[in-house]
Amino acid sequence: MRTRFHEDLEQLANQLHTMCLRDRAAIAAATGGLLDADLEQCERAVDICQELDALRDQCEHTAVALLALQSPVAGELRKVVTAIQLVANLHRMGALTEHIADIARRRHPEPAVPESMRPIVARMGAAAVAMATGAAAVLASGDPDDAAQFEAQDDxxxxxxxxxLTAVLADDEHSSKAVVVDVTLLGRYYERFADHTVEVGRRTIFMATGCTPEEWAAARHGEL
Incomplete structure (x- = not known):
């Protein structure tokens, strides 16, 4: 019975990892579509985000089955409940990505981001891809040390x-109100995407150690 439980738990972990990889692919495509005014990349991002809806349902089904049929206890229960929370974070990353792609699609064939702000948005997109890549690696390894690195990346x-935001305010006289609103929203979407990768790290620490990130960090500091 416990062998089946651990097989199902591993399946759930693999599903979470797959979701995160799809988040990475989606944010990369959405950023490319946004910066290049490339409708095909935007549509690819939206398609991936729709895949994430199905993956969320699969993860939730697996988790509920584990809770209802396998009677997990202690550390096992912690892993299943935390996995359910991770599903929400990973799905929200996809939803934020879809918002980015939608702005680019709505402005097409015109670019959604003014030329003066493109370098900043490009760096935000690269940072989001890097954080999603790191989150996928952490989900695969379960390493709390790696999971703790997301706070610095989020900074x-x-x-x-x-x-x-400073660039938007400085360019307000030269851009339409619609462009100002769109770029402001884009910044918020990338920032929130990063916040969810931080939550992936925090939840991974709890899943692996049973401690909050703060408790784990304090214990680590005491060992040094």
Whole structure:
């Protein structure tokens, strides 16, 4: 019976990893479509986000079956419940990505981002792809040390977000109100995408150790 449980738990972990990889593919395609005014890349991003809906349902079905049929206890229960929370984070990353692609599609064939702000948005997109790549690696390894690195990466994204907002305010007289609104929203979507990768890291630490990230960090500091 426990062999079946651990097989199903591994299946759930693999499903979460797949979701995160699809998030990475989606944000890469959406960013490419946004910066290049490329409708095909935008449509690819939207298609991937729709795949994430099905993957979410599969993950939730697996998790519910584990809870209802396998009676997990202690650490096993922690892993299943945390996996359900991770599903929500990973699905939300896809939803935010779809919003990015939708802005690019709505403005097509015109670029959604003014030329002066494109370098900042490009860096935000690259940071989002890097964070999704790291989140997928952490989900595969379960390593709390790697999971703890997302806070610093999120600081980078927050700095880019502030830089973009400063550029929007400085360019307000030259851009239409619609463009200002779109770019402001884009910055928020990338920033929130990064926040969810941080949550993936935080939840991975709890799943692996049974401690909150703060408790785990304090214990690690005490060992040094």
């Amino acid at each position: 980078t994204m927050d700095g880019l977000h502030r830089e973009l």
